[in-house]
Amino acid sequence: MTITAEERRARILDAVRELGAVRVVDLAERLGFPAVTVRRDVAALADMGLVRRSHGAVSVPVSEGSDKPTGRSRGVGMLVPTVGSYFDEVIAGARSAAAASGTRLVLGVAAYGTSGDRAQVEQLVQSDVDGLLLTPDWMVDSDSEDGAWLCDLPVPTVLVERRAAAGSACAKLDGVSSDHRHGVLLALRHLATLGHSSVLLAARTDSWTAHQVRAGYEECVHRLGLEPQPVIDIRRPGADSDAVAAQIAEAAAAGVRAVLVHNDRDAIQLAPLLRARGLEVPDDVALISYDDVFAALAAPPLTAVSPPKRAVGAAAVDLLLRRLESGSSLPTHHVELLPELKIRASSDSAR
Structure with a gap:
């Protein structure tokens, strides 16, 4: 399956962050990409300040006197209710958009019905992110009345695959969802x-x-x-x-x-x-x-x-980055993307 350059570079970043430092040839072998492609991607990532190249090796850049990576101009925290199905594709879209913009993505999971949203969001905020993509455990629009605490978070927030009820406190939050x-x-x-x-x-x-x-x-x-x-x-x-x-x-x-x-x-x-x-x-x-x-x-x-699961994730990242750039001068956006119908054999006997 063909993957995009953004997805490929996201995998490279993940591997470098996991390994700390690795030779480019070993990185290419580990990921199964041609070495020449990995060198080109590493060069692009280095230009964005996300990795450091030195004598055929690549590593996460570290500032002098600090054990924290540098060059990560932005960090985005993402909370989802599950992984392994629908939200895998939403995460993939967000991950590609984040990698393309030089933004690190930090993931949190609060399973349906566990009341774990608040603890996970607090953990994401403590991970030094600049903004949040949140899919709270709401059942219907009116549940947004119980999520007023989301409006008091210290960083900009975009709701993902959720829509706040009109007139509720959360209605002033940006949001991207499927219609x-x-x-x-x-x-x-x-x-x-x-x-x-x-x-x-x-x-x-x-x-x-x-x-x-x-x-x-x-x-x-x-x-x-x-x-x-x-x-x-x-x-x-x-x-x-x-x-x-x-x-x-x-x-x-x-x-x-x-x-x-x-x-x-x-x-x-x-x-x-x-x-x-x-x-x-x-x-x-x-x-x-x-x-x-x-x-x-x-x-x-x-x-x-x-x-449009991947598109929802990507659009949510793009909207959050716009919010970080523009602040309160950007009007609140409630974006709904339209699904498609994929016609296959199960609906029409004539087929």
Whole structure:
């Protein structure tokens, strides 16, 4: 897989910071990049003051009389609720944008439901960062009322994949997120064009994105003139799939033969469970997944709503750097990026 120069240089920086000092040829071998490419990237990083070159070796620059690296003009702390799926791509986008601007990225993780946001943010602030990218553990927009402490942080803050409620204290914070309601509209409109007059939604209950998908479903069913259906709750992700399949099969018997599932993990498990009930995807049930992290790997490959995860991370870094440069002269930005619909085999039997 081809990677960008920014991603390559970010890997080089990580390796140098881990090793302290390393020969360029050894660095190239360790990372699996051509030595000539690594030399060129090291030269560019050295020009930005992020590394130091000396006699064929590269190291983190250290100021005289100090054990702290120099040349790091900025540091950005990033708090996410999980790693290993959706937010991996958000982090990758932020990491590439940070590396391209000579900014170090410091990561913190506060898992859903652990009330660990505040402790992680305090740790990030203590790591000498100039600004923060935060994904607080909110379920719905109104939860931002409980996050007023975010407005008192000593450094500029950008919300990532979260939107503060209008009029709340956090509404004055910058933010970059996916427009998940638009993503739901894309999915339901596609199914409507295939002739479906009613679409089920099976959705998780444990994340802000899930609640945005649910709200989008309610809005878009009305907007498109579809027959509304009760939402199927996925309360135990990965463990409720058999019960969800049973409810989809029951609805299919009543003529509802299209379903949007949040998210990939649960959607991927449904095809074999539906087959065991005599229903084939897509011939008997059209299936669309929300998130598009693993959807293309399913059998059959799943049509999926694909939020611009990497672009969200990159845009959040860019906005934060603009805020650091401009201060209060920059108006508050609430940026929403539009998802895409990736059409694959699971939604249209004619395909």
